[in-house]
Amino acid sequence: MTELVNSLLxxxxxxxxxxxxxxxxxxxxVVARGEMRAIIGPNGAGKTTMMDVITGKTRxxxxxxxxxxxxxxxxxxxxxxxxxxxxxxxxRPTVFDSHTVLDNILLALKGPRGVFASLFARLTGDxxxxxxxVLATIRLTDRRHELAGRLSxxxxxxxxIGMLLAQDPALLLVDEPAAGMTDAETxxxxxxxxxxxxxxxxxxxxxxxxFVRDLGVRVTVLHEGSVLAEGSLDQVSxxxxxxxxxxxx
Amino acid sequence: xxxxxxxxxxxxxxxxxxxxxAAGVLVPFLNLATPVDSPWxxxxxxxxxxxxxxxxxxxxxxxxxxWGYCGILSLGHGAFFAxxxxxxxxxxxxxxxxxxxxxxxxxxxxxxxxNWKELPWYWYGFDQFWFAAIMALLVPGALAFVFxxxxxxxxxxxxxxxxxxxxxxxxxxxxxxxxxxxxGGNNGLTDxxxxxxxxxxxxxTRCGLFALSAAALAAGFLVCRAIVxxxxxxxxxxxxxxxxxxRFIGYRVEHFKLFVFTVSAMMAGLAGALYVPQVGIxxxxxxxxxxxxxxxxxxxxxxxxxxxxxxxxARGRQRRQELVHRGASRALAVxxxxxxxxxxxxxxxxxxxxxxxxxxxxPGAAGGDAGPARNGR
Ligand SMILES: Nc1ncnc2c1ncn2[C@@H]1O[C@H](COP(=O)(O)OP(=O)(O)OP(=O)(O)O)[C@@H](O)[C@H]1O
Ligand SMILES: [Mg+2]
Numbered sequence: 001m002t003e004l005v006n007s008l009l010x011x012x013x014x015x016x017x018x019x020x021x022x023x024x025x026x027x028x029x030v031v032a033r034g035e036m037r038a039i040i041g042p043n044g045a046g047k048t049t050m051m052d053v054i055t056g057k058t059r060x061x062x063x064x065x066x067x068x069x070x071x072x073x074x075x076x077x078x079x080x081x082x083x084x085x086x087x088x089x090x091x092r093p094t095v096f097d098s099h100t101v102l103d104n105i106l107l108a109l110k111g112p113r114g115v116f117a118s119l120f121a122r123l124t125g126d127x128x129x130x131x132x133x134v135l136a137t138i139r140l141t142d143r144r145h146e147l148a149g150r151l152s153x154x155x156x157x158x159x160x161i162g163m164l165l166a167q168d169p170a171l172l173l174v175d176e177p178a179a180g181m182t183d184a185e186t187x188x189x190x191x192x193x194x195x196x197x198x199x200x201x202x203x204x205x206x207x208x209x210x211f212v213r214d215l216g217v218r219v220t221v222l223h224e225g226s227v228l229a230e231g232s233l234d235q236v237s238x239x240x241x242x243x244x245x246x247x248x249x
Numbered sequence: 250x251x252x253x254x255x256x257x258x259x260x261x262x263x264x265x266x267x268x269x270x271a272a273g274v275l276v277p278f279l280n281l282a283t284p285v286d287s288p289w290x291x292x293x294x295x296x297x298x299x300x301x302x303x304x305x306x307x308x309x310x311x312x313x314x315x316w317g318y319c320g321i322l323s324l325g326h327g328a329f330f331a332x333x334x335x336x337x338x339x340x341x342x343x344x345x346x347x348x349x350x351x352x353x354x355x356x357x358x359x360x361x362x363x364n365w366k367e368l369p370w371y372w373y374g375f376d377q378f379w380f381a382a383i384m385a386l387l388v389p390g391a392l393a394f395v396f397x398x399x400x401x402x403x404x405x406x407x408x409x410x411x412x413x414x415x416x417x418x419x420x421x422x423x424x425x426x427x428x429x430x431x432x433g434g435n436n437g438l439t440d441x442x443x444x445x446x447x448x449x450x451x452x453x454t455r456c457g458l459f460a461l462s463a464a465a466l467a468a469g470f471l472v473c474r475a476i477v478x479x480x481x482x483x484x485x486x487x488x489x490x491x492x493x494x495x496r497f498i499g500y501r502v503e504h505f506k507l508f509v510f511t512v513s514a515m516m517a518g519l520a521g522a523l524y525v526p527q528v529g530i531x532x533x534x535x536x537x538x539x540x541x542x543x544x545x546x547x548x549x550x551x552x553x554x555x556x557x558x559x560x561x562x563a564r565g566r567q568r569r570q571e572l573v574h575r576g577a578s579r580a581l582a583v584x585x586x587x588x589x590x591x592x593x594x595x596x597x598x599x600x601x602x603x604x605x606x607x608x609x610x611x612p613g614a615a616g617g618d619a620g621p622a623r624n625g626r
Contacts, residue, residue, distance in 0.1 A: 055497060057493070057497075077496075078493070078496035078497055079496050079499050079500060079501045079502070082496070082497055082498055082499035083499050087497075087498070088497050090494070094491050094494045095491075095494075096486070096487045096490050096491055096494070097490055097491075098486060098490055099483060099486060099487065099490075103483050106480070106483070107480075107483055107484065107487055107495075107498065108498050113499045113500050113501065114501075114504070115481065115501075115504050115505055115508045118479065118480045118481035118484055118500075118505075119476070119479050119480070119481040120479070121479065121480040121481075163498065167498055167499070
């Protein structure tokens with residue numbers, strides 16, 4: 001129970017099946033307030049499915065998913081969960097291609113989300129400043145008026161992280177942020193996430209071990225829909241079962 | 250930001266408004282103030298024809314708003330247009346009063362013919378113009394709202410949504426064909442006499458309706474521009490391009506769709522309400538699924554997501570219909586018309602060779618000279 005009270009995100013016995021195939025199998029995990037957690041695991045381990053469950057895209061067959069100790073995420077839809085303060089970056093970068101970089105950030109910017117609020121919204125000076133800060137952080141200030149569809153893969157990844165920053169959620173779920181990046185970009189991304197983690201709780205899924213090592217945080221290993229091991233990267237790397245299913249290959 | 254046009258109208262938007270406004274003033278003026286034999290005279294048939302185009306352009310605009318900017322491909326917008334038309338038609342029916350064939354001061358002719366004794370409740374209020382005008386917006390809006398609330402909440406999208414919008418207009422067509430609907434059945438509503446005391450057969454009234462249609466098109470354009478250039482407009486485009494992404498940053502996508510769908514249906518209703526007094530009839534045929542599909546084609550041809558293009562696309566209606574009706578002999582229709590244009594054009598040039606097809610190059614030039622007025626018959 002103390003775990004539940006101190007946790008920001010609490011998953012207990014979560015099971016998701018697709019046509020009888022268990023993508024998540026009795027998965028339990030707790031992320032504390034202010035923590036950054038890395039999730040690793042082989043392809044198909046259920047990492048993305050776990051994020052789908054947390055953000056309301058997929059309903060679990062069984063199990064509890066609680067946010068901030070009291071909100072039952074299995075009962076809420078995507079928009080309500082986003083409004084509670086959970087933001088997400090997708091595995092395949094998804095930005096709004098026919099909007100400019102600036103408008104992508106503007107749309108994500110924390111603020112009222114209603115129909116009429118949007119219809120009559122005027123950009124305030126404060127919002128402009130926040131957008132500028134985000135653009136500077138993700139190094140896209142020069143390209144602010146360009147269409148997001150024209151960015152490179154790595155820049156789209158960063159833009160999506162920028163959208164997360166603009167949204168300013170309590171918990172960020174980041175799915176493979178370094179995929180398709182050069183080594184230098186990967187290192188920069190790790191540094192950026194570490195900076196973000198100073199003020200936010202973050203869950204990062206990543207295959208790149210150098211990247212995970214750079215983050216230097218607690219690691220959870222998923223395998224076949226459940227937690228196989230948990231601890232520092234060195235600890236889990238030394239775990240025989242982990243070596244067998246994942247690192248050993 | 251970079252471009253500081255008012256309301257983000259853009260150059261083409263301003264040009265469009267100027268042209269619509271100029272047409273709204275000039276066409277009626279040239280019809281009423283010039284003698285019939287003057288080269289400046291615009292014949293009444295042209296006024297009526299172009300008045301219809303203005304209504305179609307407004308319908309196209311309403312479709313572009315939902316399809317071009319929010320990705321909702323409605324194949325049932327003709328239904329909203331027709332409902333607006335029926336609302337106005339009901340008023341025009343009541344305006345006939347005792348001048349009908351049966352001379353009944355309250356009941357329209359078709360009701361007398363069907364031996365109805367009293368006016369159905371849903372005809373109440375339509376003796377008032379203001380009531381009919383409100384209903385022309387409210388009824389399509391309410392239908393769109395209810396329909397959209399169900400469809401968007403259950404996340405019906407893409408082809409499935411298009412299909413159920415088609416089903417909606419088809420179902421309405423069947424319903425309106427029935428005499429018990431109390432809306433004239435098969436024949437619809439017609440034999441209108443006047444509106445607000447103005448005789449519908451008078452040139453001045455037709456010119457007035459033309460000017461009103463131009464004003465409605467301009468207003469519709471401004472409303473659309475205001476919507477698409479607001480932050481809400483950006484959300485709509487976001488929904489069009491990546492619907493689930495938009496949800497994950499906290500927007501209730503179904504509310505945005507519902508808003509824009511309802512506004513769009515009301516615009517289509519207004520277009521229908523202006524159309525009916527100009528053509529003098531509204532019948533269930535207006536609900537025909539093909540009408541809705543054709544309107545979508547204007548938008549596709551004119552340029553989806555451009556507003557201006559969509560409105561201009563509606564100009565092609567008459568011609569395309571002609572071709573569609575001729576079906577397989579489509580190519581023949583084109584050649585025949587070219588030949589006609591040629592014959593008209595040739596005497597002016599003095600080199601008459603009637604009955605012969607023009608040489609390869611000529612048809613384009615001759616067709617161009619014949620001018621847009623003749624284009625649509
Ligand atoms: N909507 C779905 N329908 C059917 N099967 C699905 C669905 N979503 C995921 N799966 C299956 O569930 C399993 C877990 O998928 P998931 O995407 O969560 O894996 P992952 O750990 O994110 O893998 P990767 O590292 O490749 O991204 C996979 O076998 C996948 O095929
Ligand atoms: Mg994945």
